[in-house]
Amino acid sequence: MPHLESDPAFHLVGNTPMVPLHRLFANNKGIEVFAKLEYYNPSGSVKDRIVVHILRDAEKTGKLRPGMTVVEASSGNTGAALAFFCARLGYKLILTTMTKVSEEKKNHMRMLGAEVIVCPTDVHHDSPEHYINRAAQIARETPNSFHVNQYDNPLNTEAHYLTTGPEIWRQMDGRVDWLVTGGSTGGTITGAAKYLKEQNPALKVLLPDPKGSALYHIAKTGVSREEDLGPYQVEGVGKECLTDAIDITVVDESMQYSDADAFGLCRACARLEGILPGLSAGGNLAGVQWLMDRIPGPARIVTIVQDAGVKYLSKLLKD
Numbered sequence: 001m002p003h004l005e006s007d008p009a010f011h012l013v014g015n016t017p018m019v020p021l022h023r024l025f026a027n028n029k030g031i032e033v034f035a036k037l038e039y040y041n042p043s044g045s046v047k048d049r050i051v052v053h054i055l056r057d058a059e060k061t062g063k064l065r066p067g068m069t070v071v072e073a074s075s076g077n078t079g080a081a082l083a084f085f086c087a088r089l090g091y092k093l094i095l096t097t098m099t100k101v102s103e104e105k106k107n108h109m110r111m112l113g114a115e116v117i118v119c120p121t122d123v124h125h126d127s128p129e130h131y132i133n134r135a136a137q138i139a140r141e142t143p144n145s146f147h148v149n150q151y152d153n154p155l156n157t158e159a160h161y162l163t164t165g166p167e168i169w170r171q172m173d174g175r176v177d178w179l180v181t182g183g184s185t186g187g188t189i190t191g192a193a194k195y196l197k198e199q200n201p202a203l204k205v206l207l208p209d210p211k212g213s214a215l216y217h218i219a220k221t222g223v224s225r226e227e228d229l230g231p232y233q234v235e236g237v238g239k240e241c242l243t244d245a246i247d248i249t250v251v252d253e254s255m256q257y258s259d260a261d262a263f264g265l266c267r268a269c270a271r272l273e274g275i276l277p278g279l280s281a282g283g284n285l286a287g288v289q290w291l292m293d294r295i296p297g298p299a300r301i302v303t304i305v306q307d308a309g310v311k312y313l314s315k316l317l318k319d
C-alpha cells in the first residue's frame with residue numbers, strides 16, 4: 001500500500017497563486033488587494049494543506065495503518081481532501097456533514113468513494129446529532145479507525161503556520177499590512193497570522209464572520225452569545241463556539257456580513273475579475289470592502305479564496 005509521501009499528488013499541495021484584484025474594488029487611496037487562490041490545490045480547497053500534514057504525521061507515528069478507517073466531520077472541503085488522498089492511499093473513509101452543504105460538495109465526496117452521513121444543520125452543538133459529535137461517536141464505535149478531528153488538532157493550525165503564512169510572505173515580498181480571512185476551525189487564520197505577525201508585528205488581521213455565527217462577538221468581547229446564533233447559507237465558516245485550533249487573540253478586527261453580501265461579491269468578482277470564489281471567500285471580499293472604507297492608504301491587503309464557486313453553483317445560481 002502506498003504511503004502519503006510516496007504519492008506524487010502530495011507535492012501538488014500548496015504554492016497556490018496570489019493574484020491582484022484590479023477591478024472589483026474602486027479606491028483612490030492606493031490600497032492594493034491580493035487574493036490567494038486556494039482552489040488550485042489538488043482537491044480544490046485550502047484543506048488539502050491540513051489533510052496532508054495530519055495524514056503524514058498519522059502514518060509516521062503509526063496512528064494510521066493499512067486497513068484502517070479514517071473518520072471526520074466536514075462541511076465538504078476537508079472531506080473532499082481526505083477522500084482524494086484516502087482513495088489514492090487505499091483507506092476507507094467515513095465523513096459526516098450537514099444538510100445545508102451544497103449538493104456539489106456532498107456528491108464530490110461520494111464520487112471519491114467516501115461514505116457520507118448527512119446530519120441536520122439546525123441542532124445545538126451539544127446535540128449527539130450535530131455532525132461533529134456524530135463523527136466523534138462513529139470514531140469511538142468503529143474498530144481500527146483514525147479520527148482526524150480538525151477542530152481540536154494542533155496540526156491543523158501548524159499546517160498553515162508552516163505553509164500558508166510563509167507563502168503569503170514570500171509572494172508579497174514581505175510587504176503586507178492586513179490579512180483578511182474568515183474562520184471555522186480557525187486553523188487558517190491562526191496559523192497564517194502567527195507566522196505573518198512574527199515577520200511583521202505591525203500586520204493586522206480582520207476576521208469577517210457570517211451573521212448567525214458567534215465568532216464576531218467572541219473576537220470583539222471574548223464571550224459567545226446564544227442570541228447571535230442563527231441559520232446562514234455561506235458554508236465552511238463561522239462557529240457556535242471556539243475550537244482548540246483557533247487562537248482568537250490573533251484577530252485585531254472583526255466584521256459581520258450577510259449571505260446577500262457574500263453571494264453578491266462572488267458574482268461581482270466573477271464578472272469583474274474572472275475569478276468565481278466560493279461563498280466563504282465572498283464573505284472575505286465583504287470584509288475587504290468593509291476594511292477599505294475604514295483604513296487610510298496606501299496599504300496592501302491579502303485575502304484567501306478558500307475554494308471556488310463551482311462548488312456552490314446550485315446555490316449561486318438561485319437568488
Ligand SMILES: Cc1ncc(COP(=O)(O)O)c(C=O)c1O
Nearest residue numbers: 183184185186187188236280306
Ligand atoms: C470554504 C471554506 N472556507 C473557510 C473555511 C475555514 O477554514 P478554517 O477551518 O481553517 O478556519 C473552511 C473550512 O472548512 C471552508 O471549507
